[in-house]
Amino acid sequence: MGETKFRKKMYKSGKFWVAAGMTALTVGVVGAQRVGLPVFTDGLQEASAATVTSPLTIDQVTDADTQAGASRTVNWNGSSAWNNSDVTGLGTYNGSTWTADRTYGGQSKDPAGATYVKLVANGASTAGYLYLTRQFDATKTFTITGYLHPNVKDADTWMTRDYSDWTGLLLTPTDPNKVASSYDFGSKGGGGLGIEGMKNAFALGVDFHKNSDKNDPAEGPFAALRTTNSSGTLTATQGLQNNVAGTATYTDGYNLTNWNTTIKYTLTWNPTGGPNGGPSIKATMTPTGTRNSEKTSWTVDTAAGKVTLPSVSALTFGLNAINGQNKNDQFASIDSVSGTMATGTTTVNYVDTSGKVIKTATSFIGSVGETVGITGLSSDASTADYTFGAPTIRGYKASSATNSVKISQTASANVITIKYTALPF
Structure with missing residues (x-):
């Protein structure tokens, strides 16, 4: 299946803006420091780039965010989440590779005013993802809210089986830009919920079709929290525990054909609360309307249900929808995000033109998903989240640097190399 990604290109205060740095003739490159607005704020505004120069060089950096004056703790509204998100897709639709649609139908809004993304259209064997480009630090609490809308644009009817x-x-735990490509859609289809094969992953949502081979507990549509184990296999669902309300990981005892198709979700991750002090999830799904005296919401509480969840250090959040042979439009949105962003470690190498090490490598941390480059040397420095100068090395002049690194969880993939040319005696 094909995969595509669409990255929103716009000036926004979800990034720091940089301009060209200054180059000293024979003593190296002076670092550039970003300005103005914090990286993670609420109510983001479009902004123009500004230039501020600084003597800070990459070997002086231990924490890119802290040393740029930014906090990794976020409190985003829908607009901020939109500006710090991306979309991707799997499969083909009308002969073209499918990706989720951020602009369909004039960008319709959810009841809270956030913009819906069209995750899938009415084509078979397609999947769409909307995901945050930063990861959560899973050793800290975080909360996300928004809406699911399994229906056509601006319509609101009752949910149906096999919609x-x-x-x-x-x-x-997958890096943000690998969410879709990590899912084996060809073999897992819709039954894998977009997470099967990913180790220690979680899915919360509405399942429209019963897949007995996936241990689905009922005919759809039903709500469920599903997890994968350390091998990436979907674990069995869990029903009501000892008749205690809120302990089932699926809508035990009723389906959702009496819910309408505009459903608010709230999910809170807690690094504690589960068995043996492990992590826990509390999530609620609430339709804007019901019929036939149906329950007006459903809450899953893994702490109350004593459900053991896998411990992880970082989590990517996304919204996804999958069409197999059952195919229809689906939309979703993010209204608010609060939590702390996860970090990755980047190594910086300093070599001469033959590749010989001329300065001991240094390293720094930064938020997963950020891009960091070297001012005046990385060819894509103007589009990086941060750029810093190349340090002075006696007898050499900085001559080139690799492209900006996009920080991931995988330290071995996070490498910047700066090359230096020897100066004549």
Whole structure:
């Protein structure tokens, strides 16, 4: 299946803006420091780039965010979440590779005013993802709210069995830009909920179709929290525990055909609360209307249910929908995000033109998903989140640097190399 990604290109205060740095003739490159607005703020505004120069060089950096004056703790509204998100897709639709649609139908809004993304259209064997480009630090609490809308644009009817395969939220340790490519859609289809094969992942949402081979507990549509184990296999669902309300990981005892198709979700991750002090999830799904005296909401509480969840250090959040042979439009949105962003470590190498090490490598941390480059040397420095100068090395002049690194969880993939040319005696 094909995969595509669409990155929103716009000036926004979800990034720091940089301009060209200054180059000293024979003593190296002076670092550039970003300005103005904090990286993670609420109510983001479009902004123009500004130039501030600084003597800070990459070997002086131990924490890119802290040393740029930014906090990794975020409190985003829908607009901020939109500006710090991206979309991707799997499969083909009308002969073209499918990706989720951020502009369909003039960008319709959810009841809280956030913009819906069209995750899938009415084409078979397609999947769409909307995901945050930063990861959560899973050793700290975080909360996300928004809406699922398994229906056509601006319509609100009652949910039906086999409307699609799945719509919901996903949490996965996978790096943000690898969310879709990590899912084996060809073999897992809709039954894998977009997470099967990913180790220690979570899915919360509406399952429209019963897949007995996936241990689905009932005919759809039903709500469920599903997890994968350390091998990436979907674990069995869990029903009501000892008749205690709120302990089932699926809508035990009723389906959702009496819910309408505009559903608010709230999910809170807690690094404690579970068995043996492990992590826990409390999530609620609430439709804007019901019929036939149906329950008006459903809450899953893994702490109350004593459900053991896998411990992870970082999680990517996304919304996804999957059409198998059951195919229809589905939309979703993010209204608010609060939590702390996860970090990755980047190594910086300093070599001469033959590759010989001329300065001991240094390292720094930064938020997963950020891009960091070297001012005046990285060819894509003007689009990086941060740039810093190349340090002075006696007898050499900085001559080139690799492209900006996009920080991931995988330290071995996070490498910047700066090359230096020897100066004549």
